[in-house]
Amino acid sequence: MAEPRRPLGGGGAGGEGLGRSRGGFTTKLHLSAGGRCRPLSLIVTPGQRADCTQFKPVLERIHVPRIGRGRPRRKPDSLATDKVYSNGPCREYLRRRAIRHTIPEKTDSQIARLRRWSRGGRPPGFDEERYKNATLSSEPSTD
Structure with a gap:
């Protein structure tokens, strides 16, 4: 039996962003x-x-x-994200584009860095107050 053709324009499961994960489809x-x-x-x-x-x-x-x-x-002038984007390539990309960023460090990355003592490098700058203000300001206002 022949496989059904996808609609023009790339529709179908691939074009609609459907995929399998632990939660299902x-x-x-x-x-x-x-x-x-x-x-x-x-x-x-x-x-x-x-x-x-x-x-x-x-x-x-x-x-x-x-x-x-x-x-x-x-x-953007600045960027606040969650821990998912705390990896080196994301931080390097932001530095290259000169985008100020506030990204919390993952706990396992912090432990691995501290385990290496002085060879672990310095921690990435993280301003907790700026992160809180950025996440609070992104909530819709009730004015």
């Missing part, structure tokens, strides 16, 4: 939002796709139109 939404909880970019992937692999594509899709003339902004 799922989809993941990778989203970046501004300080007022307005979406800036969105990527839909199958459920088994790792979050950190979509970090760069989500940030590269940010296009904030300018008021008046000029190209849209493509770089």
Whole structure:
């Protein structure tokens, strides 16, 4: 029996971001939002796709139109994320693009770094107050 053809435009399970994960047949939404909880970019992937692999594509899709003339902004002033993005490649990408960031360090990474004493390097800068303010300011206001 011949396999059914996918619809034009890439629809079907692959085009819809459906995939298998521990929870079953799922989809993941990778989203970046501004300080007022307005979406800036969105990527839909199958459920088994790792979050950190979509970090760069989500940030590269940010296009904030300018008021008046000029190209849209493509770089946020600062970024606050959760521990998922605490790995070296994500931090290096942010440094290369000169984006200020606040990312908490994973506990296992912290333990491994401390175990190496002075060879473990210095901890990544993390301002807990700035992280709290960034996550609190992203909640919708009731004004």
